[in-house]
Amino acid sequence: MSRGKLRALKRRINSTISTMHITKAMEMVARAKVQRAERIWARYRNFLKDYRETFKKLIQSYDFDEIENIFIESPERKVSKTAILVVSSDMGLCGAYNSELLKLAEREAENLGGRFAGYLALGVKANSYFRYRKIKIIKGWEKLYDMPRYDNAEYIFDEIRDLIDNGKIDSLKVAYVVKTSTLVQLPRIIDLIPLKVDERIRKEEYEYEPKLEELLNSFIPRLIIVELLNLMMEAKVSEFYSRQNAMRNATENASNLIDRFRLEFNKLRQASITQEIIEVMNGAEALKEV
Numbered sequence: 001m002s003r004g005k006l007r008a009l010k011r012r013i014n015s016t017i018s019t020m021h022i023t024k025a026m027e028m029v030a031r032a033k034v035q036r037a038e039r040i041w042a043r044y045r046n047f048l049k050d051y052r053e054t055f056k057k058l059i060q061s062y063d064f065d066e067i068e069n070i071f072i073e074s075p076e077r078k079v080s081k082t083a084i085l086v087v088s089s090d091m092g093l094c095g096a097y098n099s100e101l102l103k104l105a106e107r108e109a110e111n112l113g114g115r116f117a118g119y120l121a122l123g124v125k126a127n128s129y130f131r132y133r134k135i136k137i138i139k140g141w142e143k144l145y146d147m148p149r150y151d152n153a154e155y156i157f158d159e160i161r162d163l164i165d166n167g168k169i170d171s172l173k174v175a176y177v178v179k180t181s182t183l184v185q186l187p188r189i190i191d192l193i194p195l196k197v198d199e200r201i202r203k204e205e206y207e208y209e210p211k212l213e214e215l216l217n218s219f220i221p222r223l224i225i226v227e228l229l230n231l232m233m234e235a236k237v238s239e240f241y242s243r244q245n246a247m248r249n250a251t252e253n254a255s256n257l258i259d260r261f262r263l264e265f266n267k268l269r270q271a272s273i274t275q276e277i278i279e280v281m282n283g284a285e286a287l288k289e290v
Contacts, residue, residue: 003272005268006265006268006272009261009264009265009268010265011255011276012261013258013261013262013265016254016257016258016261017254019250019254020250020251020254020255020258021222023247023250023251023254024247024251025245026093026243026247027247027248027251029245030240030241030243030247031244033240034240034241034244036147037147037233037236037237037240038237040147041233041234041237044228044229044230044233047220047226048226048227048230051154051222051223051226051227052223054219054246055195055219055220055223057220058212058215058216059072059197061208061212062197062212062216062241064268067215068217069213070164070170070194071193071194071195071220071221071224072194072195072197072216073194073195073197073278074194075195077194079115079170079171079194080115080170081115081117081167081168081169081170081171082110082112082115082116082117082169082170082171082173083116083117083118083119083138083160083163083169083171083172083173083174084109084112084116084118084119084120084172084173084174084175084189085104085119085120085122085124085156085160085172085173085174085175086101086102086105086119086120086121086122086126086175086176087101087123087126087174087175087176087177087231087232087235088101088102088121088124088125088126088129089120089123089124089125089239090124090125090142090143091124091243091284092125093206093243093246093247094242094246095242095243095246095249096242097177097185097238097239097242097243098123098125098126098129100177100186100187100262101126101175101176101187102125102126102129103120103187104175104188104189105175105187105189106114108173108175108189108262109252117138117168117169117284118136118137118138118169119135119137119138120137120138120139120140120160120172121137121139121140121141122141122144122156122232123141123142123208124141126140126144127140127141127142138163138168138169139159139160139163141156144156147182147233147236148229148232148233148236149229150225150226150229152229152232153225153226153228153229153232154225156228157221157224157225157228160172160193161221164193170182171193171194172192172193173189173191173192174189174190174192174228174231174240175187175188175189175192176188176231176232176234176235177234177235177238177239177242178234178235178238179234179237179238179241180181181243182241183241183245185238185241185242190231192224192228192231193224193226195220195223195224262273
């Protein structure tokens, strides 16, 4: 029996053990990060809830005939240049997180047809994907944050607002990954700009100081920023969960491979030992006949 095959198996076992140590460490890092991110996101959702409640109160006095705001959906204004903001990750090793997200974004672009104005790519993976396929990116941001903050969302919104003011786009969809559970994260697309007004909201007349139009012009951009930040936070939490799950699966697969390699190694070694014993016995028998 060839000892070369035994050495090759031994090297594969050692290599797989080293890989398993790396994936286990990465799983532990992802677990620590996701716990911190979950705490931050949970506190932030309370802040977002207050913003949404304030918007509902303001919109009760909104009159489409008297007030016009580019960030609020209007039955009179038709959108014709829709961009898609793709919130991807900066790092890989997170399973199908990015691939499923990018497939969904491309399907949505096809559905928009002539209305599609282009992609806004957030994260290294989205930028690399579109550049490799020579797909035009209106704006791209890479390695902007580890955990998103308000100033990150504000910076992105300012860039989007410039595009709207310059007439390059008039509406925005966001493709990101939502946390369905700790084990399942799914891509989703939502409409962010313009904001949709629920027609079921009971209309009430309030007097505002300053005027309602001035309040909306100041408040709505901030509302969009905090909504965008919420999407970015959920995407980041989903990324950490995806990486944790992917590294745990990789560790389990590596452990299974090691068991298989060791079983094969032991079988080959036993066969080699048996072959050597047979050769020794045959040699002894040959000596007796001399």
